[in-house]
Amino acid sequence: MRTYFEPEEDEEFEAAKDLLIRRALSWAEGQGLPADGLLLSAAVDSRHRSRDGRLAFWDSAQVRRYLLEWIPQYVVAPRDVLDAAPETLLTLLRYLIAAGLRDPRGATLAELESAVAATATEYPAALADPQRLGLAKFWAQTALDSGFDLTDRKSLDRFQRDIDAGRVAYDAEVLDQVMKARFTRLGLDEERAYPQPPLVIDAKVGEAAAGSEIVRQLSALVDWTGTDGRTLTGTGNLRLADARELAAHLGTGEQDLQVRSATELPRLNLLLAWAKSTRLVRVSKGRLLRVAKAAPLLRDPERLWSRAFEVFFDLGRAIGVPPGSMLVELFDELLPDVLNSVYGLPDRVPVTRLQETVWLACQDYLQLDEDDFRQQTWRRHVERDLVEAFELLAALGAVELSHGVADELYTSDLDEEDQPLPPEARARLRTRLAEPGLLVRLTPLGLRAVRERMLAEGRDVPLVGELVDASPGELLGVLAQHYTPETASVELDGWLAARGGGVEPLLDAVRACPFRARAAAMLGTLAEVRADGQSMLKGLRADRVLAPIAVTALLDTGDLRPEDLSTEEQLALMTEGLLTLLELAGPEEVMRQVTSMAGQDAFGIIEAVSNSGHPADESMREFRTLVAEPMRARSHGLRFANSSRPGSRGRHSGHGKRRKR
Template identity: 60%
Template sequence: MRTCFDPEEAEEFEAAKDLLIRRCVTWAQEHGHPVDDLLLSAAVDARHESRDGRLAYWDGASIRFFLLRYVPYKVTAPREELDLAPATLRTYLRFLDVTGLRDPRGATPAEAEEIIDGTRAEYSAALDDPTLRGVATFWAHTALDQGVDLTVPGAFERFKRDLDAGRVPYDEQVLDQIMQNRFLYGGIEEERAFPQPPISLPPASELTEAAARSKTVQRLITLADWAGKDGRALTAAGNLRVADALEVSALLGTGEDGLRVRSATDLPQLNLLLAWAKKLRLTRTSKGRLFRVAKAAPLLRDPEALWRRAFEVLPELGRVVTVPVTTWRPEPILAEIFREILPDVLNSMYGLDDMPVVRLEETVWLACEEYFVLDQENERLRDLWRREVAQDLGRMFEVLSDLGAVELTRGPADPLYASDLDEVFSPEATERLRTALAEPDLPLIRLTPLGLRAVRDSLLTDGRDAPLLGELATAPPAELLGVLTQHYPPQDATTELQGWLARPGQNLETLLQAVRDCPFRTRVAAMLRVLAEALPGRRLLHDLRHDPVLGPAAWTLLIDDGEMDPGSLSEREHLLMGAENFLSMLELAGPEGLVEQLRGMGGGDAYGFVEAILASGHPDVVGLRELRELVAEPLRRTARHPLRLVPTRRPGDRGRRKKRKR
């Protein structure tokens, strides 16, 4: 049972969604919890359509988005049904929790329910506001208001004909506002982001010390203290006097105090620090003087908090980071798209070591060509622009290095960075890169631990999945294994699992019991696989051969790996393994898909196959019930002459089954 699918995996997602809804509705009815199929489907869709696509991950932002944006924008139903959305979401999150499907990195069950309760008034107000609807939802609600039963085939088409003929009244002002909102803010659709690799970070104390050592943090504190509460005089143009600019440059250690300049604006590093301090509200100008902001004192006493804030506002400082060259251009190219380029560059470095700077230069130039209409005919001018972008990018890296977000070194490039050039770049750029990457001493760049943490924080804020090794150390066993099976490469899964097992009270038996308790056969197989690969010796599956619950799954994996001979199974074990496979197929293909496959495999005897499976004694009670109700019954109703499989054992005929008429 996967809970994350790529956008291209439409069929796989729909099968998983049907399974989730079917199981959740049954569970809710058995336990007396309110549930609505339509709203449950919308909840699953909302997470699938999100930036990270994790169906079982729900935090405060995703809960509020679903209730306050997604449902009003996308879901069409009578008001009394829409009012059930908070209760249905609560039921769904409880179901994820009790079945072990919940992603433990989201809100806890208690936190989630508190958030849902806290949105009730806002949710009601959102439903009352028709301008929050999408265009399609607006027309669907208009049809409902006209008494159109949208469940009747052809009803909406007839409504559209009446609408085109001018026979349907509607609120033109609301529609105009909806169209304006879409033009100004876009819809609620989110583009799926690439999953990020797990990273590790040093202890928090080391990150705090690193922030205090940051050259930029120290300079910002020094600059604010130099300005002081009494302030420093400014020129009529609002700049520092040259003498004061050279004085503070010496204090800051920028190396600009020895320059002969006519204006303080000729000192680029000082200009950047002044702009940075102003953006952070460490300093302010008033009545011709530069002052330290009194309310900034707590931030100035906390280097780590100051570092975080300095990193957050850096994308807004593109004009002063990218020092303009002396050309006719009024603005450097990189400055105009700095807010977009800086996060993209940092994200591309995330989780990688020693990236060649020249590779990033070509990537950024490629982005510039997409953002701007450049003169394609003037090759000399384009080459000049490309070199200027590379120069400005180098300045950006120096600023990030002074901040302590990146580390600049030199050395040979990893062959990885030359392996996909033809797939990404033009022939001209590919040739440039091949030549450059062959050099033995290249400028290289990597994120520091401070930079890694900051980029990860921004990824999480953007709704992306960014695993951190160690964050699952206290996760419930089922939820731990569920995340490892889907979001961690084998080596990182081993690291995370060993860390989990190292904590008191957390052992292999608790993990195995979580697997036994899992009500989804495909998830059981994935959990066992990650355990078998992560534990030394890989004897786990062999040790589980005689486990009454996990045996069939272990046999299947061992046979798939070629470590077990199918002929070594008894008749009853063959039947149990067949049940394991049938129940897995039911989860993956859905009832209709399994019925079709069985008919193709067994023809008129398909019902007999299923009847034998139902009598196998497989421990998956929930799966067998679904198999009986959703697969066996349709097959029985269409069977020509129902048959029963009776296991028999004859000398020299292991594993064969004999058919007998009832």
């Protein structure tokens, strides 16, 4: 049971969703908890069609998105069903925990229960708000409320005719509001963000903030301002003499420039804009003044660094020269994407590669004419301003700049068919990347800051060490889906060290996992990252519960051959495969494949599997209900249809309908 699927994995996601809903409904019935299949499906859809796509990751933000936005905009159902959404969501969240599926990086059950309770008070108003209603939902809900069957094409055609003829009543005022909202409301179908690799970030990274040049300059600027402030010109700028004094005090090197106004000292004005955006200083009644409430911030270099980094993305107009640079216009949108890209890339990144992608983004954002000379000029401005931005981030301590030849990784994809860069950009890159150039990588401070920004955007940004408090099943589930073998090994070692080093709790979690594919992935991950993994699997061959997946893994690695298996192991292996197929593709696919492979012996195989004694109780119950019973019914029906009866030669009478096969 995977809980993460790429957007294009439609069939795989739908099969997993069916399995999850089927199991959740069965569990809820056994627990006496409310649950509705439509609402469960909507909740799973809301997580799949999100920025991170993690079906089992829930926090208060996701609770609010589902109840206050997703249901009002998309879900069509009778009002009594919609009213039950908070309770059904709670049931789903409780089931995820009971089944060991919860992503431990999300909220705890207590936190989720509080979030649902708080959001439920706003939920009725959200349902009634036309601004949250999707146009498709408006008409579908109108049809449903008017008695039309949404699953019947003829009924829907009749609804359309009745609407056109004015025979169906609807609220025209609400429709008008829905139409207006279409042009102002952002869609909920979020673009999936690229998953970031798990990284190790030193917990003491904040200590480096005190050495930041920008932190020092911002603090020095506030000190220079003094308790009484500094008088400004009538246009709100520093007087030239004060500007020269401040430039020398901050070390910008601009104090001796031949200028007529303080506005002609770009680095000084950038630092002033930075200090204002960070709310260290303010302008009032013609004077530059300290902000009294900023005193605690100035005493804490780490907090000051973080605030300075956050406001950096608002400083585009103070960074770019000239002011009309295209990058300046898109600075707050493109620079975060640039740093996100650097975060996820190994080794030092060639700045020229980033310049090409930024230029391509600028062309996509803005309408450009075909004048080749002007485009070349604009491109050079964009490249220069990006370098300037990196130099400022280096002064802040967020990135490290160096010169050298880029790793071949950054040229290896230039000839791929799906490469988005145009041919002329690829040609430029081949030339530039063959020579030494400017390289950039994030410092530990920069890694932490960029990660925090991506987390705030709802992205999946794993951090090695963050799973130390996870339950055994939750730990293995995340490692199997989101970690590389190398980072999984480090994470697992830290988790084991915190608990004395024994793997038995992890094996117990695999034994308790009710999903065959998930259990196999969990055990496979454990075996892959441990030095004694293969010997562990061999030892589990005698384990009553884990033997089927251990034997499967040993066959996959070649440590076992089919002829090495006993008759009991062969049956267990076949059963394991069919149970896994049932999870991944559904009962119809199991019946189709068994029938295709075994022909007339298919039912015998199904009966053998049903009576195999496989230890996965829940999966076996599903197999008997969803596969064995339907095949048994089909088998009986076929025998009856072909049987010879008294007074008959076995010919069909010609009456009645043939059974579909």
